[in-house]
Amino acid sequence: MTSDPGVVLIVDDAPENLAMLHEALDAAGYRVLVATDGQSALDRVALLMPDLILLDAMMPGIDGFETCRRLKTDPLTAHIPVVFMTGLTETGHILAGFQAGGVDYLTKPLNPPEVLVRIVAHVRNARQMASARDAVDAAGHAMLSVDSAGCVRWQSPASREWLRGYLSTDGRLPPVAMAWLDARGPDPLSVVVDGRRLSLSRLASDGSGITLLVRKRASVPEPEALTGVCGLTSREAEVLYWVACGKINRDVGEILGMSPRTVDKHLQHVFEKLNVETRTAAASLVMDGTLFSRAFV
Structure with missing residues (x-):
């Protein structure tokens, strides 16, 4: 049985680009969603989570860079790979796309076969990462990633449940955890949340953030x-x-x-x-x- 290629959201204010990409992706078996501006894209994602987003950099209203930043600051959508589509080939614009959280960029005019090859690669990588996070949850642990300021970039489902009420209202780790990360204190850090003892361990760092493993233990009677x-x-x-x-x-x-x-x-x-x-x-x-x-x- 053929596996499901996935769902791709195309965000572009140019009808000709939407038509060309929609036709190519539909022929390849993808479910295709479309949006013509950044706010519409965010609304679409809230209704149905795509496997990948093809995002035009320059659009009226919320441009692609800001749209991507908003997606990446929300732990629920931060895991979605974003591929920028742009006619802007200057180094500054390319860097802006990656700094906003994009994983790749395509230069207009687009070449549909190249678009499809890149989509396949990024969807496969995203699914492998999701499978790894699900496996960690199934093993009774959880994972999350935070940036250098302690803001959550993404969370596995178990992490989201366990850390509810532990993170600040803007999604940051509490001061004790940030002090531990900044000082590279003894691993793991052990804290009590809602009567449950949690331990945070460093897994990896990619330069812009840190991936943490969360273990949950039963509460210790007083x-x-x-x-x-x-x-x-x-x-x-x-x-x-x-x-x-x-x-x-x-x-x-x-x-x-x-x-x-x-x-x-x-x-x-x-x-x-x-x-x-x-x-x-x-x-x-x-x-x-x-x-x-x-x-x-």
Whole structure:
């Protein structure tokens, strides 16, 4: 069975260009959408997400450069590859297209066979990227990319769900995450969002932004909830809480105002009472709720 070539949106205010491209793409099996200006293009995308956009650079109203910038600043549409069509061959205009977020450009007059070859390549690459993001989500993680200012460029579906309420109203990472990125702090960064602990890890940087992997863990019960469970004292519960949060003895000591040696003594008592031998095993009991079921056995 032949795979679906995809949906292409053509944005051009010249009827002859629209007719020529529509005919060529339709013959190649693509579903074709058309728009004659930037605002109409944005409205079309809001109704049906295309696999690729062929975008005229110079149009009345919102020009192609601004249209592309608006698409790329919206995490829902930032992943769509944009190929500029332009009669402007000056280096400055070509650079403006790439700086706005375009992946390629075609010089007018257009050559339909060349247009089709480039569309095939860019749609294939975009689908491969989408498959990779979906695979990460299916594995119980998520991905997102942010620019140098911390604004989200794109997000996988799981990332969009998990980080709801965590990003600012303009789609930026919170200050603690930006400080971590700027200082290249220890990887991963661990934060709590809506009672859930998230860890952010750097995956890659392309010069203009950073791709992050997001892992989500169950919330850690507060020390008060752990106190008395399986005979734990309040101090032992505090130590166990911070160990479950991933802290080493030195960090726990600094937080609780005790020496690492004292932390270790409390931890040994915790191990005995929980009948475990390692901090990992103890933390696992806390995270999966087994510790509380033990308390009622």
